[in-house]
Amino acid sequence: MTPTESSPMPEPMAAPPQFHVYDTTLRDGAQQEGLRLTVTDKLRIAALLDELGVGFIEGGWPGANPNDTAFFAAAARGELTLQHAELVAFGATRRVGGVAADDPLVAALRDSGAGTACLVAKSHVGHVERALRTTLAENLAMITDTVQHLRAEGMRVFLDCEHFFDGYREDPRYALEVVRTAAEAGAEVVVLCDTNGGMLPSWMGDVVSAAGAVGVDLGVHCHNDTGCAVANTLAAVEAGAMHVQGTVNGYGERTGNADLVSVVANVELKLGWPVLPPGALTEATRIAQAVAAITNVSGSARAPYVGTSSFAHKAGLHASAIRVDPNLYQHIDPARVGNDMRMLISDMAGRANIQIKGEELGFDLSDRELAARVTDQVKAREADGYSYEAADASFELLLRSELGQLEEYFSVLHWRVHSHSAAGAPSETEATVKLRARGDVQIFVGEGNGPVDALDHALRRALTPAFPAVDRYELTDYRVRILEGPVGEKGGHGTDAIVRVLIDTSDGTRTWTTVGVGSNIIEASWEALSDAYWYGLLHDVATPGPAGRPAGTDDDVLTVAASR
Numbered sequence: 001m002t003p004t005e006s007s008p009m010p011e012p013m014a015a016p017p018q019f020h021v022y023d024t025t026l027r028d029g030a031q032q033e034g035l036r037l038t039v040t041d042k043l044r045i046a047a048l049l050d051e052l053g054v055g056f057i058e059g060g061w062p063g064a065n066p067n068d069t070a071f072f073a074a075a076a077r078g079e080l081t082l083q084h085a086e087l088v089a090f091g092a093t094r095r096v097g098g099v100a101a102d103d104p105l106v107a108a109l110r111d112s113g114a115g116t117a118c119l120v121a122k123s124h125v126g127h128v129e130r131a132l133r134t135t136l137a138e139n140l141a142m143i144t145d146t147v148q149h150l151r152a153e154g155m156r157v158f159l160d161c162e163h164f165f166d167g168y169r170e171d172p173r174y175a176l177e178v179v180r181t182a183a184e185a186g187a188e189v190v191v192l193c194d195t196n197g198g199m200l201p202s203w204m205g206d207v208v209s210a211a212g213a214v215g216v217d218l219g220v221h222c223h224n225d226t227g228c229a230v231a232n233t234l235a236a237v238e239a240g241a242m243h244v245q246g247t248v249n250g251y252g253e254r255t256g257n258a259d260l261v262s263v264v265a266n267v268e269l270k271l272g273w274p275v276l277p278p279g280a281l282t283e284a285t286r287i288a289q290a291v292a293a294i295t296n297v298s299g300s301a302r303a304p305y306v307g308t309s310s311f312a313h314k315a316g317l318h319a320s321a322i323r324v325d326p327n328l329y330q331h332i333d334p335a336r337v338g339n340d341m342r343m344l345i346s347d348m349a350g351r352a353n354i355q356i357k358g359e360e361l362g363f364d365l366s367d368r369e370l371a372a373r374v375t376d377q378v379k380a381r382e383a384d385g386y387s388y389e390a391a392d393a394s395f396e397l398l399l400r401s402e403l404g405q406l407e408e409y410f411s412v413l414h415w416r417v418h419s420h421s422a423a424g425a426p427s428e429t430e431a432t433v434k435l436r437a438r439g440d441v442q443i444f445v446g447e448g449n450g451p452v453d454a455l456d457h458a459l460r461r462a463l464t465p466a467f468p469a470v471d472r473y474e475l476t477d478y479r480v481r482i483l484e485g486p487v488g489e490k491g492g493h494g495t496d497a498i499v500r501v502l503i504d505t506s507d508g509t510r511t512w513t514t515v516g517v518g519s520n521i522i523e524a525s526w527e528a529l530s531d532a533y534w535y536g537l538l539h540d541v542a543t544p545g546p547a548g549r550p551a552g553t554d555d556d557v558l559t560v561a562a563s564r
C-alpha cells in the first residue's frame, strides 16, 4: 500500500511460506443458475485464469457429464497450455461399500490427465448418516481408500470437507477426525467448506485453528449465503488457511462462491502478501470482464475492485475532494487492479464533477462561472428527465454547446414517420428526413421495421452523401422507461407519461450513449438517435463548421404522424 492510499494499514501478518490460489469457476462457478459453459468456453476461461496467475484451476468433474469429460480430454490433447496453473479434476470419494480402484468416477479422475484431484467428502455426521446413508466408519474408509488410491496412481490430492463448519458445530470430534483421516491417507491440503454458506466471519477463526491443530495444510471454500463469503475466507486465512478457493465474479451455486478476485486483491493489497505473479493483479478487471463476456453472465457493476462502479463517483462533495486527491474517496489506486476512476454526471453533481469530467474529455473548465453554468444546465435538464450518468455522449454535446464548440454538421429541417397496419397484413413504417448538411439540402425516405428503424434509415441516407462515415454507425441497444414522480408530473401517467430513451451506438470500435426525453416516444427516440449521429460525426469529422447547435429555422416543420 502506498502512503497516499486511504485505508489504515494494521501490522502485517507474515505470509505462509506457500499460498494456494485455487479457482473453481469451471466447476462450482458453473453450478450457478443460468450459467452453461461449453468445452470451448471452459478452455478460454482456463486460459484467462492462467493469465491471472492462479495456482490451480478446477476444470470440472470428469465422468459426471460428457461436457466435463470432453474438457479434460481436450486439455490432455494439448488444447490448453498453462503457464502458471495446474489443472485439477474434481470428484467424490468412492461409493459406499465399493472399492476406489473399481469405482468408475474415481477411474475418470485417474484418466482425466490432470495431475491433481480434489475430492469432496462428507464431514458432517448428519450428512453421513442421512444423505450418504452409511456409517461414520465407512465414510472414513471411503476417504482413506480413495485418497490412498489416487496418491498411489501418482496424483496430488486435495480433499474438500463438505459442510465442515456446520459439521464441526454438530460434532467437532468427528469433523476433525475426517481432517486427520484425509491427512494420514496423503491429502496434501484439506479444504474446510462452508457448503451452505451460513457462517459469519467471527465464527471462522476458532474452527480453523482447531483444524490446524491436526497438522495439515488447510484450505477454505465459502459460499455467499450470508453475504460473507469473502470475509469468511479472509477470516480463515488470518486463522491459518493457506489455500483459498473461489470463483471469478463470485459465480456459483445459489448466491455464489467467494469472489476469488476480491479475496486475492485483499490478500495482496491489504495483507500485503504477493500471491499472484508480479503485475498480474493489474489484469484483474480485464480478466473478470472477459470471463463475464464468455459466460454471458455479467459481474455486478458494484463488485469490489473490478466492477464498473467500483471507482465511480457521483456525489458532488466526493468529487470536490477527489479534485484535490483521488485517494480521499478511494481505498486504493484503481490502477492496481486494472480499473479506472470514473466521474458521473447527474443532478447530484457539483462543479467539481463537471470540471473533472470536462478535463477527462479535453476541455478546460477551470473557470468557476463556466463550470457553474454547465452544472445548472445539467441539473435543469435532469429535472426534465434527462440522465447524463448513462449518456456520456449527450453530456459532451451539452458541454460543447455551452462552450460554443459544437460543430453544426447538419441541421434538420423536417422529419416525419408514418406507421400503417391493416388487419391481416404486416405493418409498414416509413420515415422522411429533410436536412441540410455541408450546404446541401437532402431529403430521404427510409423504410424500417418500426419507427426508430425507419428514422435511422432515413437519417443515415440523408447524411451519407456529406459524411460517408455514418454508414458504420449502428444502434446496438435501445432502452426506454417512463418517468414518474416530480418529473412525471410534467407529463401524465401510464401511456401519457414522459419517457426517457437511451440509445447505444457503435461504429465497430467505439460505443457511445445518447439520451432523449419527451412525452412522445418517437420524439424522444429521434432526439437520442440524432444526437448519436451528431456525436459520431464529432469524433469522425475533422472539418470545423460554424459553432452552435442546430437551431430551428422559421420554415422548420416537425411532424409526428403515427397511425394504426
Ligand SMILES: CC(=O)SCCNC(=O)CCNC(=O)[C@H](O)C(C)(C)COP(=O)(O)OP(=O)(O)OC[C@H]1O[C@@H](n2cnc3c(N)ncnc32)[C@H](O)[C@@H]1OP(=O)(O)O
Residues within 6 Å of the ligand: 061, 063, 064, 065, 092, 093, 094, 095, 096, 120, 121, 122, 131, 132, 133, 142, 162, 195, 253
Ligand atoms: C457441495 C458440492 O457442490 S459438490 C459438487 C456437486 N456437483 C454435482 O453434483 C454435479 C455433478 N453430479 C452429477 O453429475 C451426479 O450427481 C453424479 C454423476 C455425481 C452422480 O449421479 P447419480 O449416480 O445419478 O446419483 P445422484 O446424483 O442421484 O446421488 C449422488 C450419490 O452420490 C452419493 N454421494 C454424495 N456425496 C458423496 C461423496 N462425497 N462420496 C461418495 N458418494 C457420495 C450420494 O449418497 C448418492 O448416492 P446413491 O446413488 O447411493 O443415492
Ligand SMILES: CC(=O)C(=O)O
Residues within 6 Å of the ligand: 028, 120, 160, 161, 162, 163, 193, 194, 195, 196, 221, 223
Ligand atoms: C465442495 C463444495 O463445492 C462445497 O462444499 O461447497
